Structures are given as C-alpha cells and as structure tokens.
Amino acid sequence: MNKYNLNNKYKAIVIGGSAGSFQGITKILSNLSPDFKLPLILCLHRLKHVRNGFVEALSLKSVMTVCEPYDKENVKKGKVYLAPANYHMSVELGNYFSLSTEEMVNNSRPSIDITLGTSGYVYKEKLIGILLSGANKDGALGMKNIKNKGGLTIVQDPKECMIDTMPSAALDITEIDYILGVDGIISFLNELNSHYK
Amino acid sequence: MAEIEIADIKKIAEVVKNKYNYDFTNYAMSSFKRRIQRILDLYKINNVNALLKRISEDSAFFEEFLVEITVNVTEMFRDPSFWRVLRDDIIPSIMLNHDKIRIWHAGCSSGEEVFSMAILLKEMGVLENTQIIATDLDKEILKKAKSGKYSLKNMELNKKNYVRFQGNSSIEEYYTEQKGIAVMNPSLVENVSFREHDLVQGEVFNKFDLVLCRNVMIYFNQTLQNNVLKKFHESLFKFGYLIIGSKESLIWCDIANKFIVVNNEEKVYKKYKD
Numbered sequence: 001m002n003k004y005n006l007n008n009k010y011k012a013i014v015i016g017g018s019a020g021s022f023q024g025i026t027k028i029l030s031n032l033s034p035d036f037k038l039p040l041i042l043c044l045h046r047l048k049h050v051r052n053g054f055v056e057a058l059s060l061k062s063v064m065t066v067c068e069p070y071d072k073e074n075v076k077k078g079k080v081y082l083a084p085a086n087y088h089m090s091v092e093l094g095n096y097f098s099l100s101t102e103e104m105v106n107n108s109r110p111s112i113d114i115t116l117g118t119s120g121y122v123y124k125e126k127l128i129g130i131l132l133s134g135a136n137k138d139g140a141l142g143m144k145n146i147k148n149k150g151g152l153t154i155v156q157d158p159k160e161c162m163i164d165t166m167p168s169a170a171l172d173i174t175e176i177d178y179i180l181g182v183d184g185i186i187s188f189l190n191e192l193n194s195h196y197k
Numbered sequence: 198m199a200e201i202e203i204a205d206i207k208k209i210a211e212v213v214k215n216k217y218n219y220d221f222t223n224y225a226m227s228s229f230k231r232r233i234q235r236i237l238d239l240y241k242i243n244n245v246n247a248l249l250k251r252i253s254e255d256s257a258f259f260e261e262f263l264v265e266i267t268v269n270v271t272e273m274f275r276d277p278s279f280w281r282v283l284r285d286d287i288i289p290s291i292m293l294n295h296d297k298i299r300i301w302h303a304g305c306s307s308g309e310e311v312f313s314m315a316i317l318l319k320e321m322g323v324l325e326n327t328q329i330i331a332t333d334l335d336k337e338i339l340k341k342a343k344s345g346k347y348s349l350k351n352m353e354l355n356k357k358n359y360v361r362f363q364g365n366s367s368i369e370e371y372y373t374e375q376k377g378i379a380v381m382n383p384s385l386v387e388n389v390s391f392r393e394h395d396l397v398q399g400e401v402f403n404k405f406d407l408v409l410c411r412n413v414m415i416y417f418n419q420t421l422q423n424n425v426l427k428k429f430h431e432s433l434f435k436f437g438y439l440i441i442g443s444k445e446s447l448i449w450c451d452i453a454n455k456f457i458v459v460n461n462e463e464k465v466y467k468k469y470k471d
C-alpha cells in the first residue's frame with residue numbers, strides 16, 4: 001500500500017482548520033494508527049473566550065493524547081497539540097512552542113498562518129502541512145511558507161469541504177502536493193506512519 | 198521582501214542595547230521577529246539595515262520603535278475564572294494576616310488589568326487598604342494606563358469579561374462616556390503608582406504580598422524567564438502570591454521548588470521558601 005511513496009524524513013505534521021473542520025479533524029484523530037509517531041500540531045479557529053472544552057471534545061475519540069501546550073513546552077512525538085484559545089501558537093527553533101497575545105491576524109487568534117509559518121521555518125522540508133475546511137483565508141499564506149521551505153502540502157478537497165474558502169485560497173497562491181478527502185488524509189498519514197519504527 | 202534572519206535580530210538587539218540600554222537579546226524569537234517585520238511594514242522601511250540606521254540616528258524614532266516592539270494587547274478581567282479565584286480565595290487569605298495588601302502589576306500595559314483589580318478590590322470593600330504599583334517598560338503605554346481612557350469597542354469585550362467574572366455591579370458604574378470614549382473613574386486608581394520599570398535590567402525595588410505578571414514572560418526565552426522569576430521571588434514576602442498567565446508554567450525554572458502551586462488551572466503560585 002505504498003500509494004504516496006513516502007519515507008521517514010518528516011518530523012512533524014501541522015494542521016489548520018476553521019468553520020466546518022471539526023468533524024474532519026475528529027475523524028482523523030480517531031482513525032490514526034494508535035502508535036502514531038509524529039507530533040500533530042493543530043491550529044483550529046475557536047471561540048476566543050472559551051478556554052475549556054475543546055481539548056476534551058477532541059480527546060473523546062482521539063487515539064493520541066491531545067493537549068494545549070504551555071509556553072516553551074517541548075514538542076514531543078506521538079502527541080496532538082492544540083493552539084489555546086486567544087493565543088497565537090508558534091514553533092521555535094529548538095523544537096518547542098511559544099505563545100503570544102499579539103494582535104489578531106486575519107481576524108483570528110490563534111492564527112493558522114502563524115502556526116503554519118513558524119512550523120515551516122523550523123522543520124523546513126521535514127514538515128507536512130494540511131489545511132482543512134474554513135470560511136476565511138487564514139492559513140493560505142502559511143501553506144505557501146511551508147511550500148517555500150520545501151515542505152509537503154495537502155488541502156482537503158474543496159468539493160468535500162463544508163466551506164471551501166480556506167483550501168481554495170491556498171490552492172490559489174501556492175503549489176499543493178495533494179488534494180484529498182478526509183479518508184484520503186487518514187490513509188496518507190497511516191501510510192506515512194508505517195515508515196517509522 | 199527578504200526574510201529576517203536571526204543575525205539581523207541579534208544586530209538590532211545589540212544596537213538598541215548599546216545606544217538606548219534596553220535589552221531584547223533574550224526575547225522569544227518568533228514573536229520578536231514578527232514585531233520587527235511589523236515595524237518594517239508600518240514605517241515602510243525596506244530592509245533591516247535601513248531600520249538599524251534609523252534606530253541609531255533617530256532617537257525620536259526609537260521611542261516609536263519601543264512602542265511597537267512590545268506587545269500591548271490586553272483586556273479587563275481577562276480569564277474571568279481567574280478573577281473569581283482572586284476574589285474568593287486569594288485576597289481573603291492575604292487579608293487574614295495583613296491589614297494592608299501590597300500588589301505589583303509587572304507589565305501592566307495600558308492598565309486594564311490594574312482597573313480590573315481596583316474594581317474587584319472596591320467591590321470587596323478593601324480598595325483603601327491596598328497599595329498598588331503598576332509597572333511597564335513602555336513609557337507611552339503607561340501614559341495610556343494612567344489616563345484610563347479606552348475605546349468603546351474594547352469596553353464591550355471588557356464588559357463581557359466582567360459579566361463572566363460575576364461582579365456585583367455593572368461595569369458601566371466605573372466609567373463615563375465622553376466623546377465616544379470610555380473614561381474610567383479616576384478614583385479607582387487614586388492610590389496606584391504607575392512607574393517605568395524594566396524587568397530585564399531593573400532592580401528589585403520593593404516587597405509585595407501579590408505579584409501579577411501575566412502574559413509578559415511569554416515574550417522572553419527560558420534564560421530570561423529564569424532570571425525574572427528570581428526577581429519575583431525576591432520581591433515577594435514569604436507566603437506571598439505570584440500569578441502568571443493561564444498558559445505559562447514555572448516548572449522549567451531553576452527556582453520553581455521555592456514556590457508551591459495554589460491553583461494550577463489559574464496559575465496561582467505561593468512563595469514557600471526564601
């Protein structure tokens with residue numbers, strides 16, 4: 001089942017999503033192989049002033065542990081990290097997270113562009129970026145940054161998206177390696193994982 | 198435009214340190230880099246070298262640089278559940294042993310946190326028994342804090358937070374609307390001393406029962422967080438409280454063992470050992 005011809009050079013996966021992405025992301029988290037080896041970094045648009053509940057909702061079906069990282073927490077394998085409400089989440093050289101309360105970007109905090117962009121800067125060609133359904137353009141520039149650094153890019157098939165503004169915006173401004181449905185993303189990730197011992 | 202390199206950031210920090218004696222060398226990299234990019238965009242400066250030149254030759258420009266390089270975004274009653282814990286647990290427990298409460302807001306930005314505190318204390322009937330010192334690195338933002346003037350748009354968010362905090366009045370009681378601007382009731386901060394103070398290079402200047410430093414150390418790297426935490430430790434009376442932002446943690450710091458966790462969810466710590 002080597003459909004995508006992958007290898008084990010990748011160090012992290014970063015996923016952005018907004019309106020209409022919750023179902024997709026829970027499906028992905030519940031269908032990954034339980035021994036999934038890479039960190040999964042999630043930046044999903046969410047209510048700014050609701051601090052609790054989202055991690056719990058994602059954890060319900062996730063095969064991996066889901067948490068919101070603290071500022072300066074190390075990125076570890078096999079964990080799912082969710083950007084906390086009302087903070088931007090960056091990845092820093094040295095492989096740890098940092099949080100910030102800077103102005104909103106694309107009307108969003110957390111901003112997907114920031115998480116994707118900083119991940120691209122740190123992991124370069126060892127990063128896979130995935131952008132799911134969403135109603136604004138946050139994330140498109142982040143995907144472009146990932147591509148510019150040599151990373152691999154995937155968007156959820158706009159035909160399948162509840163709202164396709166976000167993946168379409170990414171397709172407009174940068175090269176996307178794969179356009180996949182949620183099921184395709186799941187088999188992609190599981191095939192990837194089979195390359196890690 | 199070319200991406201800002203780490204070497205560029207180091208150069209900027211060096212020039213600022215040598216010429217103006219502010220030390221940004223140990224600030225967290227990615228947010229600091231975005232701040233630099235923001236300044237380049239705002240002032241339409243083409244590249245880092247042009248920025249360096251401008252900083253070293255134009256001290257009036259540097260004042261503006263200082264305003265933009267720091268992140269001043271803040272709200273009243275940010276994390277309402279924290280303010281409830283403060284009102285229901287922390288302040289009462291301090292008052293058990295003290296007639297007067299000494300409070301330090303480190304990195305108070307435009308003052309919303311200070312006004313929140315004053316409102317909370319007033320509603321508890323203890324505002325007169327407190328001494329508050331509010332500090333920030335940024336002179337301009339302190340002026341704003343002192344003036345207590347906020348946009349009505351921000352006031353809407355502040356109001357939502359106040360409602361979630363479950364204060365015993367309504368936030369409108371604490372300001373008047375003047376020409377489309379919310380002007381906070383000045384008596385709230387009558388006894389507050391707003392001062393310029395640099396957490397990186399500044400000396401420990403007093404002792405407190407309660408230190409709040411929320412969403413400030415996230416802009417520092419771990420080396421600097423460690424150093425600043427030592428200063429907070431020194432600035433606290435034994436059994437005094439330290440409060441940091443909801444997504445910050447002390448556990449990585451050298452002297453974490455001198456504190457105990459009072460409330461992990463709201464990030465309330467207590468100085469336990471000298």
Ligand SMILES: C[S@@+](CC[C@H](N)C(=O)[O-])C[C@H]1O[C@@H](n2cnc3c(N)ncnc32)[C@H](O)[C@@H]1O
Pocket residue numbers: 101267268269270271272275303304305306307310332333334335338394395396397410411412413416442
């Ligand atoms: C995001 S605001 C935090 C405001 C408020 N405490 C809150 O949680 O909403 C960060 C503040 O820290 C200040 N700051 C940054 N570096 C500082 C330093 N070295 N010394 C003192 N204040 C500093 C900035 O000027 C800014 O006003």
